[in-house]
Each structure stands twice: as structure tokens, then as C-alpha cells.
Amino acid sequence: MILCENLVKIYRTEETEILALQGLDLTVRQGDLVGIIGNSGSGKSTLLNMLGGLDKPTAGKILVNGQDLLKFKDRDLVEYRRSTVGFVWQNVARNLLPYLTATENIELVIRLKHRRLKTEHRRWGKELLDMVGLSGRADNKLSELSGGEQQRVAIGIALANQPKLLLADEPTGAVDTQTSDQILQVFREVNEQLGVTVVIVTHDMSLSRKVDRIIAIRDGKTSSEFIRRQKYSSVLDEMGSFLDQDSHEEFVVMDRAGRVQLPREYLDSLGLQNKNNVRVELEDGKIIIEPVKETEETEQTQEK
Numbered sequence: 001m002i003l004c005e006n007l008v009k010i011y012r013t014e015e016t017e018i019l020a021l022q023g024l025d026l027t028v029r030q031g032d033l034v035g036i037i038g039n040s041g042s043g044k045s046t047l048l049n050m051l052g053g054l055d056k057p058t059a060g061k062i063l064v065n066g067q068d069l070l071k072f073k074d075r076d077l078v079e080y081r082r083s084t085v086g087f088v089w090q091n092v093a094r095n096l097l098p099y100l101t102a103t104e105n106i107e108l109v110i111r112l113k114h115r116r117l118k119t120e121h122r123r124w125g126k127e128l129l130d131m132v133g134l135s136g137r138a139d140n141k142l143s144e145l146s147g148g149e150q151q152r153v154a155i156g157i158a159l160a161n162q163p164k165l166l167l168a169d170e171p172t173g174a175v176d177t178q179t180s181d182q183i184l185q186v187f188r189e190v191n192e193q194l195g196v197t198v199v200i201v202t203h204d205m206s207l208s209r210k211v212d213r214i215i216a217i218r219d220g221k222t223s224s225e226f227i228r229r230q231k232y233s234s235v236l237d238e239m240g241s242f243l244d245q246d247s248h249e250e251f252v253v254m255d256r257a258g259r260v261q262l263p264r265e266y267l268d269s270l271g272l273q274n275k276n277n278v279r280v281e282l283e284d285g286k287i288i289i290e291p292v293k294e295t296e297e298t299e300q301t302q303e304k
């Protein structure tokens with residue numbers, strides 16, 4: 001569903017250039033539900049904007065659903081945003097009109113694409129509200145719903161045109177932990193029932209530990225992947241535990257040229273943070289990376 005290779009995004013202002021993505025690689029299969037985590041400024045929203053066709057990368061490759069986004073003309077981008085992707089934002093006001101009811105909000109999106117609202121569209125709107133657990137609030141105005149309920153409507157709206165890819169940027173940023181769990185559950189259900197691929201960007205470690213596949217972005221590059229050892233559905237009773245080595249196995253991403261980005265804590269523990277050279281050996285089917293001894297470093301400097 002998603003293939004990014006060596007994706008680069010540079011924001012240029014009059015005085016500065018900001019390298020927001022610096023050669024990011026990412027693969028997401030159709031039907032996956034993945035979380036993307038990373039510190040503030042690591043490039044998560046930039047990536048989501050590229051995937052959503054809201055902004056163009058400076059260089060690299062980005063394919064979504066087999067379509068090359070870099071080859072899109074403006075007209076293709078409008079069609080792509082209308083049919084292939086759906087968005088859920090932290091700020092629900094970006095998706096919703098407060099003076100319309102939940103049903104009207106969903107139907108409005110369908111109308112924008114199909115112009116006329118047919119019976120099957122109305123049925124689909126009802127089905128969606130049911131799926132996000134809001135059939136009982138269908139005729140309430142958005143202003144009468146809680147933050148969590150509004151976010152559910154926003155998910156319904158994002159799905160109204162049956163996108164293949166659902167992108168969510170900090171969808172639980174403005175709600176409490178219990179509501180956040182319920183919203184994640186809605187994402188999980190639509191992922192399972194509709195087969196839509198879901199990508200959720202979040203700071204929220206408590207949310208990410210409940211997702212089976214987590215991709216960590218550091219400095220605009222994918223640095224690690226955590227794959228849950230057991231499927232989430234089989235570990236619901238572990239809900240209170242933190243993302244840790246027991247629940248998730250960490251994978252470091254390797255690009256085609258064989259470059260890997262090692263976890264910062266590993267580098268720190270061996271004092272490798274500022275080293276340019278390390279010793280690499282192949283031993284018993286394993287690649288071993290070791291610090292170069294200080295005496296060897298001195299010799300190297302003298303030779304230079």
C-alpha cells in the first residue's frame with residue numbers, strides 16, 4: 001500500500017533550509033494498522049502530508065496503492081485526496097461542521113464526491129455511524145457531542161468515500177486515556193471490517209504499545225520497527241503494560257544500500273555516538289559492530 005524510498009523533504013524559507021525528511025524508507029502492506037512514533041520535529045506530520053498528497057517531497061520515491069505520487073498533476077492529486085486517502089486530525093474542527101448533525105456531516109462528504117445522495121449512500125452513512133459506535137447519536141449536532149464522540153464522527157467522515165488508506169495525525173492528542181483506548185478500538189474495527197490500511201502518527205506511547213507494528217522515526221529517517229510478539233487481540237489483558245522488550249521486538253530498518261540506523265541507547269552505551277569508524281565483523285551468522293580501540297584510532301590519525 002505504501003512504499004517510500006529515500007524520501008527527502010526540504011522546507012526552504014528565505015533565510016534557512018530545514019531538512020524535515022532525510023532519506024526515509026517505509027513499507028506498509030495493504031490491510032496493515034501501523035503506528036508511527038517519534039519526537040517532536042522528527043518529521044511525522046511531514047511524512048503524513050506527503051502520503052496524503054497535501055505536499056510534495058523534494059526527492060525520493062513515494063508510491064501509494066501502486067500510484068506514483070511524484071508523477072501526479074494537480075488534478076490527479078485532487079482525485080487522490082478525494083478517493084484514495086482519508087484523514088483524521090487531532091483538531092476535529094478540520095473534519096467537522098459543528099452546526100450539522102453526525103449524519104449530515106458524513107452525507108456532506110459523500111455529496112461532495114457524488115453530487116446526489118442516493119439511498120445506498122444514506123445506508124452507507126448509517127452503517128459507518130454504526131461501525132464507529134454512534135448510531136444512537138446520529139441526529140445530534142456535532143456541538144452536542146463529546147470530544148471522543150466527535151472524533152468518532154471524524155473517523156466516519158474520513159471513511160465516507162471508502163478510501164484505501166486512512167491517515168491519522170495525533171487522533172487521540174486531545175482526549176483522556178480511556179477515550180483514547182476507545183478511539184484506537186474504532187480504528188482497529190474499521191481496519192478489520194473494511195480492510196482499510198491505517199497509519200496513526202502519535203506521541204502517545206500508551207497508544208502505540210497497543211498497536212502490533214510501530215515504526216519509529218528519528219531525525220527524518222525511519223530508525224526502528226517494533227513488531228508485537230503476539231497479536232494485540234490476544235493480549236488485551238496486558239493493557240496496562242508499557243511498550244517494552246517483552247511485548248515488542250525491535251527491528252532496525254536497513255535500506256537497499258545496507259545502511260542501518262542503530263538505536264541511540266546502543267550507541268550511548270558503547271560510547272559510539274560521535275565515532276566515524278567502527279569495526280564490523282561477520283561471525284557465526286551474525287554481524288558484530290565494535291568500537292575501535294583508542295590506540296588504533298590514534299594510529300589511524302597519525303597515518304592520515
Ligand SMILES: Nc1ncnc2c1ncn2[C@@H]1O[C@H](COP(=O)(O)OP(=O)(O)OP(=O)(O)O)[C@@H](O)[C@H]1O
Nearest residue numbers: 011018019020038039040041042043044045046047
Ligand atoms: N511548512 C513548514 N515550513 C518550514 N518548516 C517546516 C514546515 N513544516 C514542518 N517544518 C519543520 O520540519 C521539521 C519536521 O516537522 P514535523 O511537523 O513533520 O515533525 P513532527 O514529528 O510531526 O513534530 P510534532 O510531533 O511536534 O508534530 C521540523 O523541524 C519543523 O519545524
